[in-house]
Each structure stands twice: as C-alpha cells, then as structure tokens.
Amino acid sequence: MTATDTLKARYPHVWRRFTPLETAKRYAWFLAIVLAVVWSLRNLDITWVYLLDAHIQAADLFTRMWPPDWTYWEAVVDPLLETIHIATLGTIVTFVIALPIAFLSARNTTLNTVTWSAGRFVLVASRSVNTVVWALIFVAIFGPGPMAGIWAIAARSIGFMGKLIAEAVEEIDRGTVEAIEATGAGPMKVLLVGVLPQVLPVIYGTTVYRWDINIRESTVLGFVGAGGIGIELYSSINQFRWDEVAVILIAIFAVVIVSEVVSATVRQRIT
Amino acid sequence: MLQISDLVKVYPNGYRALHGVSLTVSEPQIVAIIGSSGAGKSTLIRCINRLVEPTSGSIALDGVEITRLGRRELRAMRRRMGMIFQEYNLVERLTVMENVLSGRLGTVTFWQALRRRYPPEDVAMAFELLERVGLSGRENTRADALSGGQRQRVGIARALMQKPDLLLVDEPTASLDPKTSRQIMRLIRELAHERGTPALVNIHDVGLARLTADRIIGLKEGRLVFDAAPDALSADALTEIYGEEDWSGTVDDADRRRGKGDGEGDGAGTAREIEAEAFAG
Amino acid sequence: MSAASGRAAATEPPRQWKAPSLVANPLLRYALWALVGAYLVWSLGTLEINWPRVAQGLPRAGDMIARMFPPDFSRWELLTRGILESLQMAVAATFAGMVLAIPLGLAAARNLAPLPVYLVARGLVVLSRTFHEVIIAIFFVKIVGFGPLAGLLTLIVASVSFIAKMIAEDIENMDMGPVEAVRATGASFPKLLLYAIQPQILPRYMGVSIYRLDANVRHSTVVGIVGAGGIGMTLSASFKRYDYDFSLAILLAIIAIVFIGEIFSNWVRGRLK
Secondary structure (H helix, E strand, O other), rough: OOOHHHHHHHHHOOOOOOOHHHHHHHHHHHHHHHHHHHHHHHOOOOHHHHHOHHHHHHHHHHHHOOOHHHHHHHHHHHHHHHHHHHHHHHHHHHHHHHHHHHHHHHOOOOHHHHHHHHHHHHHHHHHHOOOOOOOHHHHHOOOOHHHHHHHHHHHHHHHHHHHHHHHHOOOOHHHHHHHHHHHOOOOOHHHHHHHHHHHHHHHHHHHHHHHHOOOOHHOOOHHHOOOHHHHHHOOOOHHHHHHHHHOOOOOOHHHHHHHHHHHHHHHHHHO | EEEEEEEEEOOOOOOOEEEEEEEEEEEOOOOEEOOOOOOOOHHHHHHHHHOOOOOOOEEEEOEEOOOOOOOOHHHHHHHHHEOOOOOOOOOOOOOOHHHHHHHHHOOOHHHHHHHHOOHHHHHHHHHHHHHOOOOOOOOOOOHHHHHHHHHHHHHHHHHHHOOOOOOEEEEEOOOOOOOOHHHHHHHHHHHEEEEEEEEEEEOOHHHHHHHHHOEEEEEEOOEEEEEEEEHOHHHHHHHHHHHHOOOOHHHHHHHHHHOOOOOOHHHHHHHHHHHHHHHHH | HHHHHHHHHOOOOOOOOOOOOOOOOOHHHHHHHHHHHHHHHHHHHHHOOOHHHHHHHHHHHHHHHHHHHOOOOHHHHHHHHHHHHHHHHHHHHHHHHHHHHHHHHOOOOOOOOOHHHHHHHHHHHHHHHOOHHHHHHHHHHHEEEEEEEEHHHHHHHHHHHHHHHHHHHHHHHHHHHHHHHHHHOOOOOOHHHHHHHHHHHHHHHHHHHHHHHHHHHHHHHHHHHHHOOOOOHHHHHHHOOOOOOHHHHHHHHHHHHHHHHHHHHHHHHHHHH
C-alpha cells in the first residue's frame, strides 16, 4: 500500500495523450473539415430526389447492356488500335519535348532564373489542364481526328513527366557532377556524362508509366472528336445501343488491364 | 609551379573559410594539408580549380592567373588539374571504362562523348592506367558494383587520364578502411612521383600524412600555421594546428614506421592508427 | 609518361573499346530498332489523319490565339460560379471517398480479409480504376440526369477506388509485428484496427487523401464536358460558341486554382510529416 501511495504522490492520476491545447487544435481541424464539406453540399445545386430512383435506372441500364452484342466486335478492333496508337505516339512526342523542359525546370541544370520560371510555368500549365480539355483545343486547331488526340496526350503528359524528371534531376549526387566539372568538361558534357546516367532509370520508368496512363486517357478523347474508341462509345451511347456499349467497355477493360501489366513488368525490370 | 598568395574565401553566409593563405609548390612533391574539420582544407583545394570561387587573392599555375580566367579558359585550366575525391564521385551507373575516359571529356567533342568514341590513344592510355591501378579486366564492370577501394582506384585513373600538371586530392582515404587507405595513398604517391606531378592532398590521418608526404602544411581556422618536412611535425606543431592533446602516440608511431621504410598495414599499427585518428578528429 | 610507354612496348594495350550495349546480342538490337521503325510506319500509316486539314493547323492556331487575347473576365460571375461548383464537388467527393475507402481498403488487403471478400473488393477497385472518369460520368448522367450530382458521384467513385487501393497496399506492406502483439493482448478486431493498424497507415492515408483532393479539383474541371456539372460545362460551352477569349479566362482560372491547390496540398503534406 505504501508503495502505491508514493507512486501516486509522484505521478499524476490522469494520463492524456494530448495536452488541452493539442486537443483543441485537433477538434478545430475536424470542425474545419466538416464545415467545408457541409458548405460544399449545401451550395451544390443538387436535386437529391434523383438519387431515389437511381438504383432502378442503373438496373435498367444493366439489363439493356446484357447480353452484349458480340457481333459488334469487328467494328471495335480498328478504333481500339487507333486508341493505342494515339497513346503510344503521344508518349513518344512527350518524351522528346519533356526532356529539355525538365532540365530547364530543375534548379541545378537550368540556365538562369528566367528559363527556370518559364520551364516551371509550362509544367504547371500542362498539368493543370485535363487531357480532354487539351483535346478540345487541339480539335479546334487540327480538326477532328487522331492528330488532335496525339497532341492532347502529349500536351498533358509533358507536365507529368517533366515534373517527375526535374525532381529526379534535383536529387542527383552533386559530387559526381563536381568530379566531371573538375575534368574541364563544358555544361553540355556535364549534363551528358554526369547528370543523364543518374536519371536515366527515372526517365524510362516515368515514360512507361505515363504510357499506361495515356492508354486510359485516350479511351475518352473521342468524346470531343479527337479520335480513338471514344467516338464509337459516344455514338453508341447516343443511339441507346447499350448492348454495343457493353462490348466497347469490355474491350477497353481488357486493353487497359493488359497495358497496366506490361507497364508494371517493364518498370520492375528497369529498377 | 603553383603559387597561391593571400587567398581569402568568404562564403555567402558570411563564414570566413580562408584568411589570406599563401603557398608555393615549385617541385613535384606530395604536399599533405592537415588541420581540423572546418580549418579550410577542402575550400583551399576547391579554390584552386574554382569549384569554389575565391573571394580575393591570387592563384597561379605556371604563371597563369586562375582567379581571373573566363569560363572557357577556366575549363581549359581544369583539364590541367586532376582531382580525386573523398566519396570517389564516380558516375555509378556507367562502366569503369566510361568513368576513366570521362577524364578526357575536356578534349573530345560532345558528339564523341555521346557516342563513347574516344581517340585510340586515349583508350590505350585508359587500359594502361587501369592495369597500373590494379583493375585490368574490370573495364566493363559498372562502377556501382565495385568496393570502396576499387572505386577510388577508378577515381585516380580518371584524374590521371587528364595528364595533369597538378593533382588535387580531397580526403582520398576518409571513407576507406586503414589498410586500403595505405594502399591508396601509396598508389597516389607512386603515380605522382612517376609522372613528376605535384599533388596537394587533404588528409585527416596525421600518421598517414607523415608516412606518404614530402611536405606537410598545417591549416588552422583558415590560416597557414605549419609548413615543413614531415620530420619537423613535432607534438608541439600538432598542438599548434589542432589544439592541446597528448600527441605521443601519433608522433612516435609514425616515426617508427617511417624508420621501417614502408608502411604495410599490420594489425597492431592499424589499431594505433585508428586511435590516433580518433584523437586527431 | 616514360615509364608508361616503356610498359606499353612490352604488351600493347588495346586501342579500341566499345561501351557494352544494353542489349548484348547485336542481331536482337537491330531487330528491336527495326521493330520500332516498323511500328512507327504502321501506326502513322493506319491512323486516319486528314493531312490537308492538319496542314491548316498552324494558321488556325494563330487565329485561335489571336481570338483568345485578351482573356475576357467580364463574365466573372459565371466563371466564379463554375469554379466554386467544381471546388465544392471536389471537397465533398474527397470527404465521401475518405470515409467509404476505409472499409473497401480493409477488405482489399490480403493479409486482413478472407479470400472471397478480398477478391470482390479488389475487383471493384480494379473495375472503377480501369474506366476513365469521363466514362463513369456519362453513366451517372444517364442514371441521375445532368448536373453536379452526376459529377459528385463520379468523383466519389474515383476517390474511393484510389484511396482504397493505397490503404490496401499500405496494410499489406505494414509491419505485422505490432498486429501480432496487439492480438496477443486479446484485443478484438476493432481494437486491433485502432491500436495496430491505424497508427501505421494514418500518415499516408492523410497524405493520399490530400493528394486526392488536389486530383479531384483537376478532374472536376473535366466531368462537366459530358454534362456532369462544374466549370467544365462552362468551358465546353464557350468552346462550342467559339468564345475563345472567355475560354482562355476559364483556362487561366483553372490553372490558378490547380496551382493554389497544389501549394496547399504540399503545405499540408509537409506538416503531416
């Protein structure tokens, strides 16, 4: 008894994980999040009654999709190939354009503050605008078709790849660069021998990764007329041919899964 | 001939690393630079090839003033100075041969560098150097597959590929075990003497410095406080450079080994060496 | 050099050296290049590109840019309403995603869930991640009609599958030691969650959720193109009417919002660490 008494005297009776101030701060954060969500939901112009019969609508949709109209598959093959081509060619274009921009956007390889800011702006602008929005712009320029799709894919991917490569460039080992500079090599040679080999795995990895994402993105380019399977999907939906839609969705599913497996395998072998 | 006078370096954050260092190296000798961490050893070496920009003072190699060179001339000057680093600073993902050949980067075109087509005499010299540093047959190994000692050998070969008039060596052994340290320092000494190239070597290990250098320079807080032959490095001199400490182990040990001639890293000596380094650090 | 040349006379060192290639077999290497070339010819050949129309692209782009400037911010009320709607959709969808992703993520973790549950949960995640947001948005538009509700539901589906996948991967990679230790105290599954699992995955869960908020802001600009609400609807309408100066104003506003969102998300994630 005396032992516990001395212990009681020495330590407080209550233990709390957080101090009162910390607790208050945590509650304030929760409150802020809840308020933001409530504000969002209240201001959105949503007619909630539509949700009531949503399950009926959905069930109706699925009964119309099943069974799929398998005879339609022949019409799907070419657009599907076009989708893959758009993604692949778009990724190749991206690779060529993104590399120099990435080096300009990395603090340690850029020329001056102006080139650095310009590079950063290009990367941010490219990433902020969705592929489909880019497609709207390029359809207005090149007219409907896969050309607009390729450039839309490239325009969006430049920001993605450029950012990841620039980050890798900023994290390279300074010592190696110093050693190459000490041999009297000029800036281009330092880039070639000192910097490039260090970031090459990242460059290959992000390219393959982006290609995989681009396959998925190029399936919807057709909605705004930029080529690929999206055109067929959009027209089938508008004609309420849900059995055709089912075939297209299954085809898209297969292609996306295969590209994901390919990309994962390649990336695993690189690193 | 290297002439440094009144060299001052103030870093942008206001830290004065060098307070007017003057130094002349007129013959092909190994000059060891010793001093505590932060005494300005690395700054001094890096000012010479301007990896660090000196604030004021003059550095001249064979009468050419280095501090005033333009970018293009500076690159030409850097080709004449080979540098060896503590962390080897190899391009890890390239082969040993590509790393050694990168010593010739200053002389080949960008296109040659891109296609890895170096002139035949460069390739021959690279093979010769690889044999000389004990790495023959390893030319196609990737640098990240080598041990620390082997990497430093590649670093030495890269520096010598430049056919330098001066070797700048920054803590070549600080990341290596005592035995490998000795082998590396002996290799640097032999190669520099063979080629008649003077070498400035930053080194923490006082015992090893006494063993391999022809001349020792002591830096303290950015000032030159000692400059003499290794034999003159007494306990008093060490106190002057590093501060108060019992130096008996370091001085005696190195004297004994120097008397023996060559310093093979035997067990007992190695242990004392580490002890001495612990005191010095 | 004299010592070196003396040795060189004895055994001549090779004067040629080729960097080992990535693909060792030269035949295979050339075959790979040929394959790449053949693919380019095939893909560019089969794509139905209307070259005369593409050739007009450059002057058209110039014309378009000329009509974009100066950006027209005079209809700022329409603009802010669209942007706000997008932001609201993003915030609400992220929150719903965070909540719904927890059960789905737990169910999709192989080391916690029984096999049938795991397979169903993984299947749901894979299925909703395979289809682009725009495709999902079309379906929701068909089910609940035009407007932000369809957009909100789309973003919720995308957020749930994204966050759930991250949670599942995190749980699969976590240290099983603490789980065993807490199990050994006789704790029930909810207590196990609270004491062994939640502390290990919470930092990344928060990080991923913040990232998803950022991504939802970006995606909320596009679901509108198929009629699911937000600034995308305004943007697509302005394009259809050739109101390019208003389009540019909208695009600049989107870029600004995404940029601010990114700074905010970096700031929060920095504080979480």
